[in-house]
Amino acid sequence: MINGDFNGDGNLDIVVANEDDGYLAILLGNGNGTFTGPFYSAPIFSYQISIYAADFNADNVLDLAIASSDTYTLVISLGSGNGNFEDPTFLSPENYYSANFAIGNFDTDTIL
Numbered sequence: 001m002i003n004g005d006f007n008g009d010g011n012l013d014i015v016v017a018n019e020d021d022g023y024l025a026i027l028l029g030n031g032n033g034t035f036t037g038p039f040y041s042a043p044i045f046s047y048q049i050s051i052y053a054a055d056f057n058a059d060n061v062l063d064l065a066i067a068s069s070d071t072y073t074l075v076i077s078l079g080s081g082n083g084n085f086e087d088p089t090f091l092s093p094e095n096y097y098s099a100n101f102a103i104g105n106f107d108t109d110t111i112l
Contacts, residue, residue, distance in 0.1 A: 004053040004062045005029075007083035017051045017066060024064070028083050041077070041085060054103050058111060067101055074101060 006013045011029035016038075018025060027035035050067040057063065061081040066088070067074045075088035105111065 002051045002053045002064070006053075006062050006079055008061070008081050013083065015051065015053070015064065024066075024077075024085070026083055026085075039083065050101060052101075052103050065101070065103060 001014060001016045003012050003014050005011060006015065006026065007028055009028075009031075011031040013029045014027040014035065016025040016027070024041040025038040026041065027037045028039070029035055050065075052065045053062045054065065055062060056065070056076055057078055059081075061079040063079045064077045064085060065074065066077070074091045076091060077085040077088045079085055
C-alpha cells in the first residue's frame with residue numbers, strides 16, 4: 001500500500017497492490033477522511049511485494065514502481081495525473097529476484 005496525491009487535487013489517495021489477482025486498487029481521497037472508489041488497474045502480476053511512488057519521468061505527476069517475487073519482475077507504471085496509470089513497463093531481467101528495491105538519484109543528475 002502506498003499513498004500520495006495521484007490525481008492532483010491536493011488530497012491524499014491510496015493505491016493497494018492485491019497479491020491474489022494482480023490488480024492495483026486505487027482509492028481517491030475526498031479530503032474529509034473518505035475515499036471514492038476503488039478503481040482497479042489491469043492486472044500486472046500476482047504476489048506484488050513492494051510498491052513505491054515517485055516522479056520517475058519528471059512530469060510532476062506521481063508514478064508507481066512495483067516489484068514481484070512471483071515473476072521476479074520490477075515494473076514502472078507512469079501516472080496520468082488524474083488517478084489513472086499507464087500500462088506498466090517491465091524492467092527486470094528474467095530470474096532476478098526483485099522483492100525489495102530502492103529509489104534514489106544515484107548518479108546525481110537530478111533524475112530518479
